[in-house]
Amino acid sequence: MIPADTILTNGTVVTMDQSYTVIPNGAVAIRGDSILAVGPGETVLSHHRAAETIDCTGLTLIPGLINAHTHAPMTLLRGLADDLRLDVWLIGYMMPVEREFVNPDFVRLGTLLGCAEMIRSGVTAFADMYYFEDSVAAATAQAGMRAVCAQTILKFPSPDAESYEAGLAVCREFLEKWKGHPLIVPAVAPHAPYTCTPEILQACAALAVEFDVPLHIHISETAQEVQDWRESYGMPVVPWVKKQNLFDAKVIAAHCVHIDEGEMHTLLHHHAGVAHNPTSNLKLASGIAPVGRMLELGLNVGIGTDGPASNNDLDMFEETRLAALLAKVATDNPTTLPARQALEMATIMGARALHIDHLTGSLEPGKQADLAILDLSTLNNLPIFERSPDAVYARIVYAAKSTDVKDVLVSGQWLMRDRELLTLDTDDLLAQATEVARQIDAFLIAREDDIVSKLLAIGELQQEESFEVQVKARLEDPARVEAMLDLPEISVDRYSHYRQYDTYFEFGPPDHYRVRYREDDFIDERDEVTGVRTRLTLTEGGKEREFANAILLSRSRYIAPATRPLRFYREYVQAESEQTITKERRRWHIDYRGMRLYVNVDRLLEPEEDGYFLEIKSRTWSLRDAEQKAEAIGELLQILEVDSRNLIRDEYVTFARPSAKRK
Numbered sequence: 001m002i003p004a005d006t007i008l009t010n011g012t013v014v015t016m017d018q019s020y021t022v023i024p025n026g027a028v029a030i031r032g033d034s035i036l037a038v039g040p041g042e043t044v045l046s047h048h049r050a051a052e053t054i055d056c057t058g059l060t061l062i063p064g065l066i067n068a069h070t071h072a073p074m075t076l077l078r079g080l081a082d083d084l085r086l087d088v089w090l091i092g093y094m095m096p097v098e099r100e101f102v103n104p105d106f107v108r109l110g111t112l113l114g115c116a117e118m119i120r121s122g123v124t125a126f127a128d129m130y131y132f133e134d135s136v137a138a139a140t141a142q143a144g145m146r147a148v149c150a151q152t153i154l155k156f157p158s159p160d161a162e163s164y165e166a167g168l169a170v171c172r173e174f175l176e177k178w179k180g181h182p183l184i185v186p187a188v189a190p191h192a193p194y195t196c197t198p199e200i201l202q203a204c205a206a207l208a209v210e211f212d213v214p215l216h217i218h219i220s221e222t223a224q225e226v227q228d229w230r231e232s233y234g235m236p237v238v239p240w241v242k243k244q245n246l247f248d249a250k251v252i253a254a255h256c257v258h259i260d261e262g263e264m265h266t267l268l269h270h271h272a273g274v275a276h277n278p279t280s281n282l283k284l285a286s287g288i289a290p291v292g293r294m295l296e297l298g299l300n301v302g303i304g305t306d307g308p309a310s311n312n313d314l315d316m317f318e319e320t321r322l323a324a325l326l327a328k329v330a331t332d333n334p335t336t337l338p339a340r341q342a343l344e345m346a347t348i349m350g351a352r353a354l355h356i357d358h359l360t361g362s363l364e365p366g367k368q369a370d371l372a373i374l375d376l377s378t379l380n381n382l383p384i385f386e387r388s389p390d391a392v393y394a395r396i397v398y399a400a401k402s403t404d405v406k407d408v409l410v411s412g413q414w415l416m417r418d419r420e421l422l423t424l425d426t427d428d429l430l431a432q433a434t435e436v437a438r439q440i441d442a443f444l445i446a447r448e449d450d451i452v453s454k455l456l457a458i459g460e461l462q463q464e465e466s467f468e469v470q471v472k473a474r475l476e477d478p479a480r481v482e483a484m485l486d487l488p489e490i491s492v493d494r495y496s497h498y499r500q501y502d503t504y505f506e507f508g509p510p511d512h513y514r515v516r517y518r519e520d521d522f523i524d525e526r527d528e529v530t531g532v533r534t535r536l537t538l539t540e541g542g543k544e545r546e547f548a549n550a551i552l553l554s555r556s557r558y559i560a561p562a563t564r565p566l567r568f569y570r571e572y573v574q575a576e577s578e579q580t581i582t583k584e585r586r587r588w589h590i591d592y593r594g595m596r597l598y599v600n601v602d603r604l605l606e607p608e609e610d611g612y613f614l615e616i617k618s619r620t621w622s623l624r625d626a627e628q629k630a631e632a633i634g635e636l637l638q639i640l641e642v643d644s645r646n647l648i649r650d651e652y653v654t655f656a657r658p659s660a661k662r663k
């Protein structure tokens with residue numbers, strides 16, 4: 001008789017081995033951290049003698065589920081910002097909050113909560129990607145779960161690294177510390193091609209190869225990403241990352257929603273695993289990954305929940321069911337992704353995608369004892385038909401709920417028995433989470449009330465104040481301006497001609513803040529656009545001072561190049577109202593009495609208005625300088641014979657009938 005520690009007997013054993021063996025009245029013998037034997041109950045019992053034999057009559061034993069892509073600590077950010085587009089959600093909310101709050105304690109607490117939720121839904125292993133991954137790994141090991149923990153590397157400062165070089169150093173230290181741990185496989189995570197540079201991707205691939213660990217990355221999550229890549233590099237994302245030597249490493253590619261046939265072949269050829277995240281892709285409207293085709297080609301596709309901030313749960317039963325359903329509707333074929341294959345993705349194929357199938361993913365002798373015991377005698381699973389043993393797959397994938405998971409073991413250690421968590425104290429964790437949520441709430445409430453900090457939070461404004469002296473007037477005859485520019489005391493340094501598209505986002509009463517998104521389309525003599533510039537300007541209402549002739553001094557302008565599309569700012573700033581003004585502008589940079597002034601002659605295209613408008617302005621930094629410039633501008637108004645009735649006293653906009661859209 002071979003000694004074992006535990007024998008689980010009389011259960012239905014769903015092995016997920018090569019032949020998809022299902023054993024009614026089966027048994028699993030465990031010794032230490034490993035599976036010693038799997039087979040019919042009588043056979044296993046006749047060869048093994050165990051300290052403890054557990055009767056699993058009426059229960060179903062499956063390999064523990066594998067969550068192929070998540071950001072476990074984001075349990076603490078669940079429900080923070082929803083129903084937003086990916087860029088607004090990520091850049092506008094997740095990243096600023098992460099920069100403010102994410103530290104090793106936050107990560108540890110979030111991971112423990114994530115582990116509690118995953119264990120309860122039968123998950124025994126997951127692939128994580130986050131900051132302070134050392135704390136994720138420590139918390140995961142404390143919870144007793146298995147994980148591929150990948151340390152994030154970004155091209156911009158992250159909560160745990162000032163620069164990417166620092167990030168790489170942190171990652172190297174992390175790999176050195178955790179390599180060889182019985183539960184943790186450390187890994188490298190360049191976040192995504194669009195948040196990295198070629199240099200970072202190459203360095204990450206080299207690091208992963210050096211330590212022989214997986215490389216976890218987001219690939220082609222949105223159509224926009226692929227379109228950007230095609231425009232910038234003339235190719236989609238997968239061949240581009242291949243050029244950065246990414247596939248030298250053992251890649252775990254999360255999402256792959258928008259990859260073509262050629263890209264699938266590349267992933268297959270390089271043994272890359274794919275993590276399919278159906279809920280996250282639906283919730284962020286990223287699309288439906290072509291999983292049916294990937295499976296046909298033989299790619300290893302696992303199923304992931306993605307982070308709980310974009311899902312919003314870590315329930316692999318829900319995720320597996322959805323993966324099966326979505327693949328059917330996407331291929332217009334109900335035979336696509338049958339239940340057995342869906343469970344395979346959630347177990348052994350997920351293990352292959354994570355490059356840990358030598359350890360886990362199936363119930364076979366020699367593998368780690370990672371398993372979940374389900375009670376499928378619950379109302380939502382009944383009745384049970386015995387005609388085909390394979391019916392168990394449909395029961396698990398389509399009918400079972402995570403609440404049907406009764407017990408969970410990882411490496412032979414019980415993490416849950418009779419739905420009671422043995423390694424984690426959830427009452428204590430929840431109390432701590434409540435306190436963290438209170439702090440994040442306070443931070444966001446303060447930020448949402450202040451547009452300056454909101455724009456600074458996404459790095460969109462340069463905190464630079466300037467003053468401006470300016471006058472605006474209706475212009476009866478634009479030819480006078482050109483005549484003036486010919487005067488000997490005026491020299492023209494530069495001339496430009498453009499169409500200007502302004503969108504004003506307004507907050508609070510008039511005189512309060514306005515954010516202006518301005519697109520200048522430069523045009524040549526043939527009226528063709530020769531260049532485009534976009535800028536974001538924040539102006540604070542109220543004039544600082546008024547000189548004679550409606551010449552105003554105003555201040556507080558923060559200007560930065562607008563790096564994102566207008567739509568992003570519209571969705572992010574959530575203005576109370578919005579107005580657009582389009583004009584054709586001719587602008588001269590002139591030198592008059594040693595002063596640099598700008599002379600603009602505008603024609604209003606939207607809202608349409610007859611006639612021309614004049615604007616003369618200059619930047620200034622002292623009141624004395626402002627006075628001199630105001631005087632000079634007054635002289636120019638005289639030269640132009642601008643009638644005082646034509647002066648526009650409104651500091652901003654401006655023009656008589658703005659096309660305001662009130663919400």
Ligand SMILES: [Zn+2]
Binds near residue numbers: 069070071254307
């Ligand atoms: Zn993700």
